[in-house]
Amino acid sequence: MKSTLSRGAAAIGVAALLGTSVVSTTDAVAQATRIEESAVTLSSGSDGRAELWVRLEDGSEHRLAFADGSIVVDGGAVGTYEPSGELVAEWREFLREHAGAEAAELEEGLVDLSERLGARDADEEDAESWRSLGRKLLEILRDVLEDDAEATAQTGPRSTISAPDGSRLTIAPGGVQLDELLGQLDRLRGALEQLGGAAARSTDNLALIVHDDFAIGGGEAVDGNLALLGGELDLAGEVRGNVLILDGELLLDDGARIEGDVLQVGGDLSLDGESITIVGEIVSDFPATGVAEAPRAERADETPVARERADRVTRGSTRRGPVARFARNLGRAGEGLMGALTFFVTLGAIGLLLVYFAQSRLETVADTVRHEFARSFAMGLAAEVLFFPALIVLCVLVITWPIVPFFVFGTGLALVAGYLAVAHGAGEMFARRRYRYEWLERIRRSNSYYYMLSGLVLLLLPFAATAVLWILGGTAGFVRGIVAFLAAVGTWILMTAGFGSLLLTRAGSRSVVVDWSDAGSHTGAGFAVDDFDVRPGAGGSSGDDHPGDATTSDGSTGPEGEGPPSRGEDDDA
């Protein structure tokens, strides 16, 4: 990096960052300087003079001397030393090794020395003097180190500048293109706004901006916020503020300490060191990579937890994999369908017997349900409500005990018979409708056996659907629950209505169906419902008919014409 930011230009540049003015970067770039000439002075004895003099390419001269217990740099004391201490011994050793050395060798040696000085632990003897000398060396060697900045992270030079508000701000390493710095800081500020809260204001208190490889050694501290705009920042020291990462990589070494938050809007963060302390939060937020092309590798079912669970499955745990779950669901569906089929076969058998032996009564009950559903349901509900009180009465009256089994059995039988009558009615309704689809027209028939079986299919269909929904597993649990609930409630309603109809018709021995359209002439009160069975063909249903081959009155088979076939036409053998 050949271009550097001069102190004056940097100060103006930062002033621009802080909103005071904007400057051109053209004049802010100067050429790097190197050591041109050097000289070493070493007096004998541990308390003698040990001095290094250097002249840089820009003509500036610097003198670093250990004498009489004081460390003097360019005429000013920067610290003290013990005459027999490690510091002066190290300095003298350095001078002995580099006396007469080439400029490049001396530069390299000074860099190494500055690193050793900066890494000195704070609680060691003369530690402050070591660090002071190290800082002076860094200032002198700033331009030299900028040339070497691309090599490895090191305790490099910094450009310390004064902001208009009087605060000190340092850019490290020293050289940087001002316009580039401005752009990066703008990006940082914008990205931090994404995090909201106080994060966006963290750029207002920047104490150090790092834009290239840099190191902050143990014992060093940054008073304020630190922004990493690029490069690799090796942090073993302390940051008394937030660390903002726009790009590059922050390496937290052993003993690193950050008093504030680590706010990361790009780059990388490595927490490999021991005894790292971050008092605040670690917050990062930046665009996800590879979302569209390749979904993130770890889905919820591919996380370590999920994998651990999958392992447990293979070890014989009760947890099930997708195939096992599907097989289980399939089994449940089959189980449910078998249950529905069993009910169909059982009820169907009973229903067919009913049709055979008591078709007329069954039809009467079925017609009553169809035409007087509300009455039938009300009657059935009343009977169900009265069932338990009646049972209690029968139990309390000891003499009626023999009746109790018959009462209970009879009620149960009436409920089943009523349900079958409803099935018969439903099947009849199905058969008498006209359908848009030819296949539906073909499968419908007009006889009581068919009514019974097709009606049972219709009534048991919701239960079969509930069973089939098991195939979808738990995901259809809600729908399955709703269907099951509706099926149960619907069955109860129909069974109650059938039960009521059975009671109303005295087990089908009388008809109570009223055709109100024809009953208009019967205006008087007090008529019996028996008088109003005026449905077509009602007169022919009083006997115990046996069903024939569903031949219509005109000799054709099956329903035809616009209207439904009359009962007499359909069922008379």
Add this chain to the structure above:
Amino acid sequence: MRSPLLPALALAVAASIFAPAPASAQGWRDFRVARQAGDIESLDVELLYGAGRLSVEPSGAPFLYDARVRYDTERFQPVRAWEVDGGHGRFRLALTSVDDETSSATVRLEDWDVDFDLEDLRDSGNELGELEFELHPRIPTRLRLGIGAARSRLELGGLSLSSLEILTGASETDLAFSEPNRVSMSELVLKAGAADFEAEGLGNARFERLEFKGAIGDVSLDFSGEWTRDATANITMGVGELAIRIPEEIAVRIVRSSLLIKLDAPGFERVDRSYVTPNWDTAEIHLEIELEAAFGTVEVERF
């Protein structure tokens, strides 16, 4: 006191449902928030996650918490809060909608009117984002999770949970305590909506009282684990199937509070309205279950 999780969860889920679908991957971001334990001695955590994939597990690193969220900026924004009172910390994290209309406080749990299928979630790839949350294993923590329409894998074994509350909406949740909880848990509350809920290793949770409320769905509660104390469980089911697995060495008494439950509990002896295992008088650990259900089947298996 009504749980503040409910309206917040409703908000999050409503946001996830009503918000427009993502147009491109450009709006996806990775958000992470973590904190070292420091001087924190105990912790409250509230986590609200509307839709996507969620995993919770112990942290391997020395973080008090570590949350990694992949989210769509066109629909969500992560919101967090941290408070400290002495050695007690309280952390809250939620994904809220960026749409002001859907983030209205008037959206409530019972206002959900969504046409949402969990299968859609499975097929949506990464579109609904994900949240991976890790907790410090040794800091006593009271954890509350509000999960909307999400697939959740909660591995809470090895944590130090002093209480746990999980509220799920239309979700598929797998909860596991594969290792014993490090501290005693005063209360374990699980509330599931139209959800599939599986809990494994509940014996490791070391709970004193468990409350489960399930509305609709399939629920499996496995009480295996290292039991250290007697416990009670209040289980309420709406419509659905509930499977309960309990180790043989645990003495169990089930009190059934509803006649509409089809209870299948082989190996239990019926005493009045209770079902009791034969080892009730001899076992060291006892579990009393009060069972209520509106309509459904309960299977109890001992192993």
